[in-house]
Amino acid sequence: MTNNSLEYMTGFGNEFETEALENALPIGQFSPQKVNYGLYAEQFSSTAFTAPRSENRRTWLYRIRPSVVQGDYQLMDNGLLRSAPITEVPTPPTMLRWNPVTIPEQATDFIDGLVTMAANGSVNGQAGIGIHIYVANQSMEGRYFYNADGEMLFVPQQGRLRLKTECGILEVRAGEIAVIPRGMKFSVELPDGPVRGYICENYGNPYILPERGPVGANGYANDRDFQYPVAAFEDIEGDFEIVAKFSGQLYRADIKHSPLDVVAWTGNSAPYKYDLARFNVMNTVSYDHPDPSIFTVLTSPSGTPGVANVDFAIFPERWMVAEHTFRPPYYHRNIMSEFMGLIKGVYDAKEAGFVPGGSSLHNCMSPHGPEAEVFEKASNAELEPVRYQDTLAFMFESRYIIAPTKYALEGQERQDDYLDCWKGIKKHFNGAK
Ligand SMILES: O=C(O)Cc1cc(O)ccc1O
Numbered sequence: 217m218t219n220n221s222l223e224y225m226t227g228f229g230n231e232f233e234t235e236a237l238e239n240a241l242p243i244g245q246f247s248p249q250k251v252n253y254g255l256y257a258e259q260f261s262s263t264a265f266t267a268p269r270s271e272n273r274r275t276w277l278y279r280i281r282p283s284v285v286q287g288d289y290q291l292m293d294n295g296l297l298r299s300a301p302i303t304e305v306p307t308p309p310t311m312l313r314w315n316p317v318t319i320p321e322q323a324t325d326f327i328d329g330l331v332t333m334a335a336n337g338s339v340n341g342q343a344g345i346g347i348h349i350y351v352a353n354q355s356m357e358g359r360y361f362y363n364a365d366g367e368m369l370f371v372p373q374q375g376r377l378r379l380k381t382e383c384g385i386l387e388v389r390a391g392e393i394a395v396i397p398r399g400m401k402f403s404v405e406l407p408d409g410p411v412r413g414y415i416c417e418n419y420g421n422p423y424i425l426p427e428r429g430p431v432g433a434n435g436y437a438n439d440r441d442f443q444y445p446v447a448a449f450e451d452i453e454g455d456f457e458i459v460a461k462f463s464g465q466l467y468r469a470d471i472k473h474s475p476l477d478v479v480a481w482t483g484n485s486a487p488y489k490y491d492l493a494r495f496n497v498m499n500t501v502s503y504d505h506p507d508p509s510i511f512t513v514l515t516s517p518s519g520t521p522g523v524a525n526v527d528f529a530i531f532p533e534r535w536m537v538a539e540h541t542f543r544p545p546y547y548h549r550n551i552m553s554e555f556m557g558l559i560k561g562v563y564d565a566k567e568a569g570f571v572p573g574g575s576s577l578h579n580c581m582s583p584h585g586p587e588a589e590v591f592e593k594a595s596n597a598e599l600e601p602v603r604y605q606d607t608l609a610f611m612f613e614s615r616y617i618i619a620p621t622k623y624a625l626e627g628q629e630r631q632d633d634y635l636d637c638w639k640g641i642k643k644h645f646n647g648a649k
């Protein structure tokens with residue numbers, strides 16, 4: 217890429233404009249008869265042309281060659297990648313938990329190292345999500361990827377990713393997230409070696425920031441903290457490969473040049489990153505445990521107001537000051553389905569077994585909550601203000617039942633003894649007649 221300095225532009229969903237060469241962007245129109253530098257104009261639409269203006273997302277790309285210059289697609293092996301609906305095994309209501317997926321010893325790039333844990337909705341119906349773990353130890357070399365099935369939310373747990381995209385370069389490490397729009401081409405480099413993390417592939421409406429309601433004009437994830445790349449392009453020719461995820465299937469095509477050849481772009485559909493440490497946490501300063509929706513960073517709305525296709529919520533470092541309150545997450549059963557991961561530290565409902573890089577799934581109406589020891593400790597603790605330190609968990613919460621894959625249910629990471637964490641819950645009832 218000619219522009220290798222990692223500069224970013226800021227502001228969630230802004231109408232950006234950026235050029236790696238001076239005057240590459242047309243002025244006053246999108247599609248002039250001739251574009252400067254002999255570039256081609258290409259519109260990249262992430263919403264229907266006719267989506268309401270407030271939701272409309274599209275970007276104009278000014279590139280060396282239009283995207284149509286490529287070979288034909290051939291089927292590829294999906295490896296452990298799956299899409300909704302998952303039909304290979306029935307979905308049990310059982311509460312599930314997994315150890316981290318091990319980073320392989322053999323050469324594995326980002327595409328090779330995708331493992332689907334679960335999915336819901338319908339990839340072709342553009343509703344629901346795919347939940348994947350990525351493990352890799354090699355940069356993608358000579359190949360590029362795009363996902364026509366959904367926007368990709370990256371939640372790194374270990375290591376750093378350099379995401380080279382059509383719109384420019386983003387780097388993310390554990391504690392940060394990145395989102396790449398549906399269909400945007402990119403490659404993944406690993407500047408510091410092996411990586412592991414989670415991906416929420418969003419088949420539905422693009423993520424937006426949640427409403428703030430009476431909280432007011434500031435707080436939660438602030439718009440200004442979202443960072444977008446500046447234009448950067450590769451002008452290289454060779455024997456490359458483009459890999460597409462389309463309708464749940466991987467395909468490959470030959471391409472004789474780098475598809476990351478966008479010299480300038482303008483619009484509001486672009487990849488972005490966000491440092492989760494910037495989340496402005498709202499919580500009780502009086503009593504009781506509010507619902508985890510107070511920790512929502514991004515939401516993909518479904519057609520029903522207040523009922524998300526998927527919410528991305530975090531459980532970050534914060535002060536806990538609630539008085540006369542059972543402070544950990546309450547025992548509950550929920551119409552929404554909850555997939556959780558841990559980036560670092562210890563999660564307050566589970567002191568053992570839920571480890572960084574691991575995952576859990578509590579589906580629609582399946583009961584869950586603190587393990588036995590946590591209940592005993594929290595119901596007897598001195599309620600001083602406490603700072604939850606060195607911890608970061610997250611949740612993908614969805615209106616649709618989350619179906620684990622056959623690999624998730626039968627693979628080596630599954631903790632078959634998960635339910636034992638609640639076995640020691642004691643009967644404290646003292647009202648017997
Ligand atoms: O189940 C979980 O651990 C997630 C969660 C956290 C919380 O603080 C309240 C409700 C909830 O579902």
Ligand SMILES: [Fe+2]
Nearest residue numbers: 548554578584
């Ligand atoms: Fe929950």
